[in-house]
Amino acid sequence: MDIVTHAISGALMAYALPQRPKVRFCILFFALAACVPDLDILFCTTPSLFLNLHRGISHSIFAAPLLALLLALIAFPLRRRTTPQAFSLRTLWLLCLTCLLVHIGLDCITTYGTMIFLPFSDFRVRLNAVFIVDVFLTLPMLVFFCVCVFKKTGRRKIAYMGLAWMVLYPGLCLALSSWAGHALANNLRAEGRTIHELVLLPDFFTPLYWRALYVEEQNGHLTEQEQSISGLGSPRGPACAHTPLRREEILNLSAQSSISRDFFDLMLMPVVRPLSERNRKAALTALSFLPMDAHSPGQAPQRSGGSGHVMHPIADNVARELKFLLVYDLRFGSGLTIGRKLLGSRPRANIPFRLMVVLDRDDTVLLERIVFSDARKDSGWTSPVPPEPQTFAQWLLGLH
Numbered sequence: 001m002d003i004v005t006h007a008i009s010g011a012l013m014a015y016a017l018p019q020r021p022k023v024r025f026c027i028l029f030f031a032l033a034a035c036v037p038d039l040d041i042l043f044c045t046t047p048s049l050f051l052n053l054h055r056g057i058s059h060s061i062f063a064a065p066l067l068a069l070l071l072a073l074i075a076f077p078l079r080r081r082t083t084p085q086a087f088s089l090r091t092l093w094l095l096c097l098t099c100l101l102v103h104i105g106l107d108c109i110t111t112y113g114t115m116i117f118l119p120f121s122d123f124r125v126r127l128n129a130v131f132i133v134d135v136f137l138t139l140p141m142l143v144f145f146c147v148c149v150f151k152k153t154g155r156r157k158i159a160y161m162g163l164a165w166m167v168l169y170p171g172l173c174l175a176l177s178s179w180a181g182h183a184l185a186n187n188l189r190a191e192g193r194t195i196h197e198l199v200l201l202p203d204f205f206t207p208l209y210w211r212a213l214y215v216e217e218q219n220g221h222l223t224e225q226e227q228s229i230s231g232l233g234s235p236r237g238p239a240c241a242h243t244p245l246r247r248e249e250i251l252n253l254s255a256q257s258s259i260s261r262d263f264f265d266l267m268l269m270p271v272v273r274p275l276s277e278r279n280r281k282a283a284l285t286a287l288s289f290l291p292m293d294a295h296s297p298g299q300a301p302q303r304s305g306g307s308g309h310v311m312h313p314i315a316d317n318v319a320r321e322l323k324f325l326l327v328y329d330l331r332f333g334s335g336l337t338i339g340r341k342l343l344g345s346r347p348r349a350n351i352p353f354r355l356m357v358v359l360d361r362d363d364t365v366l367l368e369r370i371v372f373s374d375a376r377k378d379s380g381w382t383s384p385v386p387p388e389p390q391t392f393a394q395w396l397l398g399l400h
Contacts, residue, residue, distance in 0.1 A: 001110055001130075006035045006103050008031070008145045009099075009106065010032070011028075012144065013095070013098065014026060015027065015155050016156055016163060017095075022085055023078055026078060034103050035103070036100065037058040037104065038058075040053045040056060044375070048259050052399045057115075057397050059107060059114050059118075060115065060398070061104060064104065065097060068100055072096050075092060075096075079092050109130050110130060111126050111132070114126070122398065122400075124265070128199070128201050129202065131204060131205075131206050136169065140165050144158055173202065176207040177202070177207070177210065180232060181212070182233070195214050197215045199212070199214070199269065203228065204342065208231045210229050211226065211333070211335045212228075213268075213269045215244060226240045226242060226333070227239040242330060243273060244269070244270070245271060245272045245327055249272075250270065253357065253365060255387070256384050257384035260365070261387055262400055269329055271330055274326065275356060279324070279326070280324045283367055286380075287381075290366075321360065326354060329353060346373075346374065348376065352372065353370075354372075354373075355370050357369075365384045367381050
């Protein structure tokens with residue numbers, strides 16, 4: 001969920017209190033407290049850390065009590081005895097804990113996935129109820145917040161109304177999602193189509209529009225279909241077909257590479273397509289700097305001018321046997337024309353999460369690269385690092 005919605009939720013909770021400490025920054029503190037779990041982004045300096053930390057341990061319901069205690073200790077003026085209507089430490093801790101749990105709940109209703117059970121489980125909870133930036137959720141809450149700011153009387157009731165909308169709207173979206181999903185599934189079955197898996201995702205302007213992703217069997221082969229549907233489950237135009245990444249391929253990549261394993265933990269509906277020619281050439285260049293004599297039989301190493309790096313030219317017949325794959329998730333997109341335009345207007349518009357791999361004819365991973373365009377994270381072409389046993393410290397922090 002976006003940071004604005006999180007901040008408004010904390011501010012509304014503060015306005016809903018029967019009494020607050022007479023401290024000017026009280027409302028601001030609760031607004032910031034509701035955003036604290038997203039500080040994990042400051043520690044996500046690499047793609048690997050991004051996969052492990054974002055919506056990770058800072059969003060865990062088991063870590064929330066400790067984080068709430070830290071916030072309560074920091075906010076000393078709100079519990080200072082000389083402050084009029086000051087909170088007790090216990091009350092302030094409970095209020096901070098509530099802010100954090102509301103933050104976690106709002107993240108769970110989106111499609112990204114939140115690891116709320118760390119460190120005991122890295123299962124990602126995603127309810128697929130609202131879009132990551134949902135105007136029908138945020139704008140009413142913002143209106144209620146503004147009224148609380150400028151209205152001198154009845155603030156508590158208005159704040160309660162805003163908090164009630166924060167709870168009721170996702171519930172309404174979940175109900176409509178179930179309805180639309182059943183309607184689409186019945187239509188597909190009536191057409192005699194074989195559907196193995198169907199996931200309904202919120203789109204821009206949910207609950208008026210949804211995106212359906214489903215795996216369909218056609219002539220003995222599986223294809224992944226992307227279909228835009230109305231709020232009642234009626235298809236909007238033809239579906240787009242994609243090539244799903246087979247389970248065996250996912251397991252093979254995950255066994256050879258720790259970063260691929262973490263990548264697939266995040267993915268919901270991974271699909272695959274060949275790399276672009278530009279990325280293919282970049283991968284071959286990176287591959288030529290690795291000491292892999294088996295890929296360059298009969299060719300002498302060459303020294304790159306001035307860099308001191310030794311190149312091992314790759315024979316054309318060997319290069320033709322390599323597999324260059326781009327893996328991404330259909331979850332991150334839109335079935336609406338205006339939605340695609342908005343996504344395309346992002347400063348670094350591209351597929352948000354991309355895994356690029358180079359494999360030999362035995363499906364051994366030679367190179368990999370992971371790119372998160374919006375977060376400005378790019379690992380560059382690197383050799384895969386096999387998964388290693390998790391240490392206790394890594395387990396405690398939810399890291400692989």
